[in-house]
Every structure is written in structure tokens, then in C-alpha cells.
Amino acid sequence: MRYALATLLLACAMSAVRAQVETPRPxxxxxxxxxxxxxxxxxxxxxxxxxxxxxxxxxxxxxxxxxxxxxxxxxxxxxxxxxxxxxxxxxxxxxLYRPRLETRTLLLWSGPFLLLLAACAGVLSYARRRARAAAPPPVDEGALRRLLEERDR
Amino acid sequence: MRFALPLAVLIALLALFAVGLQRDPRRLPSPLIGKPAPAFDLPTIALPGPPGAVPPPARMTQADLRGAPVLVNFFASWCAGCQDEHPFLMELARSGEVRLVGIDYKDAESDLRRWLGRHGDPYAVVLSDLSGNTGIDWGVYGVPETFVLDAQGRIVFKQIGPLTPEAWQRIRPLLQGSAS
Known part of the structure; x- marks a missing residue:
């Protein structure tokens, strides 16, 4: 019964929709x-x-x-x-799914490569900064000697 | 200070998205703006006009659109958006501010007559583009679409989707500019 009703409703809805006319073409x-x-x-x-x-x-x-x-x-x-x-x-x-290469679309085509370059530069500078930070600070030989002498005294 | 650069990048991206996501990708800029209306040669549909009106010629071409600014409205009786804009087109026709030319897109003439009979006929003339080829030449991809032509027959504006009063506010100054 429910199916019959649904079918009837669907039929009504479809009859109300006028379709586009398709002219026959050879x-x-x-x-x-x-x-x-x-x-x-x-x-x-x-x-x-x-x-x-x-x-x-x-x-x-x-x-x-x-x-x-x-x-x-x-x-x-x-x-x-x-x-x-x-x-x-x-x-x-x-x-066009592949836009033509023009001055207007230059950024579109080069954008991903520019982003990749920027990311590489960022990672490189970060790594360099970290390496510098991880290295032990230079030893002040004089201060070290003074500390040792103070202890041994 | 450490976060200045990432923050700047984030803000730039958010600004880009804020602008980009508010634009409707379904509204494509027409490459025909500023160009003469594409050529066509279509039959007119004889409709009961106001008493005493001159019946239109049997066929019309793009040359017949020159002389005064005109709105070329691609529509169809099967199109829901066309029904939405129809009351405003009727209003526009009553105001007499601009000539309205309808191009009935891929539509049966009997359906069109019934539709205009029920909703009213705002058009000075209705042309029939049964095959949809004129629609293709004008870059129509979904009715309703409305082209605004100046007195020289050049396309100055294209409205994609129903013609709204807001859109008309943008169009009106263009017509005044071209009429003078």
C-alpha cells in the first residue's frame, strides 16, 4: 500500500516536470x-x-x-x-581542465613549484638553526681554568 | 617573533579563502562581454500582443537587436528559475524602461504558449531556439541567463540565474550610458 502511494506520488511529480525538448539529430x-x-x-x-x-x-x-x-x-x-x-x-x-600557459595563468602553473621551493627553503633554514642550537656553546677556557683553580684551592 | 612568519602565512591564507569561498563557482565570467552579440537567425513565435501592436517579422537576426539597448533573456517553460524571475520581468515590461527579447531555449511551442498564458508575457518578441544552438553560440549553460546589449548590439553585461531587482540596479546605469 505504501509502495503504491509512493509510486503514485512519484508519477504525479514527474508529470508536473516539463522536460527540455530534444530535437532529433542525424x-x-x-x-x-x-x-x-x-x-x-x-x-x-x-x-x-x-x-x-x-x-x-x-x-x-x-x-x-x-x-x-x-x-x-x-x-x-x-x-x-x-x-x-x-x-x-x-x-x-x-x-579546459588544463588551462593554457599564458601570463594570466602563470601563477596557476608555477604556484605549486614556488610553494615547494619556499617549503624547502623553510625546512633548510630551520634545520640549520637547530644544528647551530644543538652544538655546545664555545668554551671560555679562561673561565674554566678559574673555576678549576677555585675548586682545587 | 618566532611565530610572526607562520602567523602571516596563516592570515594570508585565511584572507584568500575568505574571498575565494564567497565566490560562486557556478557563475562563470562570460568571454563575450564587450563583444558584439553572436550571430543568430531564429524564427519568432507569434503571440497575442497588445491590441494594435505590429506583429514581429517571421525571423530575426542579431542585426534586429541594434538601435536601442535591449535585454536578451534566455528562458524556457520547463525552467524553475525562469518562473522565479518572471514576476520581475513583468514589472520591468510594465515600466517600459527597456525592450525585452525572449529566446525560448529548447522548449515546445505549445508549452511556451501555455506558460506565457498563465504567467503573462513580458517580452516585446519571443524567438525560438529549439535546437539550443544559439544558446551554445551565446555561451548559455543554464537558463535563465540574461544578456544586456547596448544600442550598437554589443554585450555589456550578463546575468546568470534569475534577473533580480538587485541585478537590475547594476544594469540600469549601463543602459543609460549607452543610450546617450
Whole structure:
């Protein structure tokens, strides 16, 4: 009884949701080389709707549309760079999982290495300071002699 | 003194997070700002306008958007955010401050008619982007999105998500600047 009710509720909820219209599109055939290019390129591109998924994985309708556009571009002989330019012109640099190396992205690319360098420098100076602190202080020979003479007197 | 450097690093990081975490990663800056509106050629949808209004041409292109500032609103009857912004669009249409062009994104015409019949029609003209290709050319990734075009047909602002009164406060000065 409870299941029946739940099913009925679900059916009602689903009927209230109007879906996006998907216009039928003819499939775009690719030759083996183009298909390989298409398969290799998709994981490099971000789906704008579910941002942590690539265009290869995303189930979003926009991702399907973009996959179709990309197939069309590749069928017309577009290179990887052409496809990326097409997407970046519309959606911005964010669609690329690997941003291009430019002056604007220089910090992004070099940041981890700069941090590593800074950490190494920090550890090195710390170790050097500790080694200096651990070494016994220089002996004042005169004071030592005076102390010994005082004791023996 | 010993802790001055780590403390400075910590404060710098916290400041970075405070700024970074308050930004919405779903709102992407559009690369189209400052550029002419992307080309399109879309059919208009004949809707019952006010009595005596001139019916729109059967098709429109980006050239038809020039002459005066215009808001281009990508929307759909199936989109929840569009319903949220709709009352404000109606208000805006009544004020007559700016021309509103709707682009109905991947939507059935019958659904659109029913939706506008129920909620009211704020648009000067509604174009149909059934395939979603114009949406792709404009960098639309989730309706509703609203583009503000100046009189020369250049994109000066993009609102991602519902058009709110707060967003309109930011947009209005841009329109006045371009009209003069």
C-alpha cells in the first residue's frame, strides 16, 4: 500500500516536470582517426552544468549538445586546438581542465613549484638553526681554568 | 617573533579563502562581454500582443537587436528559475524602461504558449531556439541567463540565474550610458 502511494506520488511529480525538448539529430559518422581524436579530447573538456564532470562523462543535456557540436567540428577536420578555441570563445577558459600557459595563468602553473621551493627553503633554514642550537656553546677556557683553580684551592 | 612568519602565512591564507569561498563557482565570467552579440537567425513565435501592436517579422537576426539597448533573456517553460524571475520581468515590461527579447531555449511551442498564458508575457518578441544552438553560440549553460546589449548590439553585461531587482540596479546605469 505504501509502495503504491509512493509510486503514485512519484508519477504525479514527474508529470508536473516539463522536460527540455530534444530535437532529433542525424548521427555524425567519424573515421577511425577522428573517432580516436574525439575520444581523447572529451575528457579534457569540462561540462559547464556539472562542473566536476568532463564532457565525456556528463549526462547533462548541454553536454550531449556540445558532444554533438564537437563531433561535427571534428568531422569537418577541426584540430584539438580548433575545438578548444570554439569552446573557450563561448564559455571561457574554464571549459579546459588544463588551462593554457599564458601570463594570466602563470601563477596557476608555477604556484605549486614556488610553494615547494619556499617549503624547502623553510625546512633548510630551520634545520640549520637547530644544528647551530644543538652544538655546545664555545668554551671560555679562561673561565674554566678559574673555576678549576677555585675548586682545587 | 618566532611565530610572526607562520602567523602571516596563516592570515594570508585565511584572507584568500575568505574571498575565494564567497565566490560562486557556478557563475562563470562570460568571454563575450564587450563583444558584439553572436550571430543568430531564429524564427519568432507569434503571440497575442497588445491590441494594435505590429506583429514581429517571421525571423530575426542579431542585426534586429541594434538601435536601442535591449535585454536578451534566455528562458524556457520547463525552467524553475525562469518562473522565479518572471514576476520581475513583468514589472520591468510594465515600466517600459527597456525592450525585452525572449529566446525560448529548447522548449515546445505549445508549452511556451501555455506558460506565457498563465504567467503573462513580458517580452516585446519571443524567438525560438529549439535546437539550443544559439544558446551554445551565446555561451548559455543554464537558463535563465540574461544578456544586456547596448544600442550598437554589443554585450555589456550578463546575468546568470534569475534577473533580480538587485541585478537590475547594476544594469540600469549601463543602459543609460549607452543610450546617450
Amino acid at each position: 548521427p555524425i559518422p567519424l573515421d577511425a582517426r577522428q573517432e580516436a581524436q574525439y575520444k581523447a579530447l572529451l575528457p579534457e573538456l569540462r561540462c559547464l552544468v556539472c562542473q566536476n564532470e568532463s564532457l565525456a562523462d556528463s549526462q547533462a543535456p548541454l553536454a550531449a549538445d556540445l558532444r554533438y557540436e564537437i563531433r561535427g567540428l571534428i568531422a569537418k577536420g577541426a584540430s584539438d586546438a580548433d575545438v578548444k578555441r570554439y569552446l573557450v570563445a563561448r564559455y571561457g577558459e574554464f571549459v
